[in-house]
Amino acid sequence: MESPKVGIVIKENPLYDNSDSASSKSKKEAHFDVMSVMMADITTEAAMAEMKRKINFLMKVVEERDHEITALREQMRTRETAESSQTPIVKATDKGKNVVQENQPQQQSVSVASLSVQQLQDMIANSIRA
Structure with a gap:
């Protein structure tokens, strides 16, 4: 009996003496063994395919x-x-006091620079773990 998927070939050996009942198996038992090997191989292939899919997903993430880090x-x-x-820029006020004003564009969103270094490191670490 041959299984093309498994790569393991089980054939009857003409030199093997079938008269020894202690060491011989019935055809049903032999068929069950072949089916077990085939199922194990299919299970292994499925597990490998699933692992490959997960690895590809993780590589993409x-x-x-x-x-994002860049x-x-x-x-x-x-x-x-x-x-x-x-x-x-120094501006004079009505009362003669000097007011220092920096040339800054208006912030329309939360700036990364407003976060501490530790917060940025935590964000990066959390995004890598996720």
Whole structure:
């Protein structure tokens, strides 16, 4: 009996003496063994396919997280560059007091620069774990 999926071939051996009843198996038992091997192989193939699918998914997630991290780093660099290039403007008030005002674009969203380094590290670590 042959199984093309398994790669294990079980054939009757003409040199084998079937008269020894203690060591011989019935055809039903032999068929059951072959079916067990086939099922084990199918189960292994299914498990391997599932593992491959999960690995591909995780690789995709890691790649997306890498892009997010790169974008966050670029935002931080841009913000740091903008902050370091700002020059204070001194304005006189009605009462003669000087008020320092920085040239800043209005913030329309939460800035990455407003987060602490620890918060950013935690965000990155959590996004990698997720």
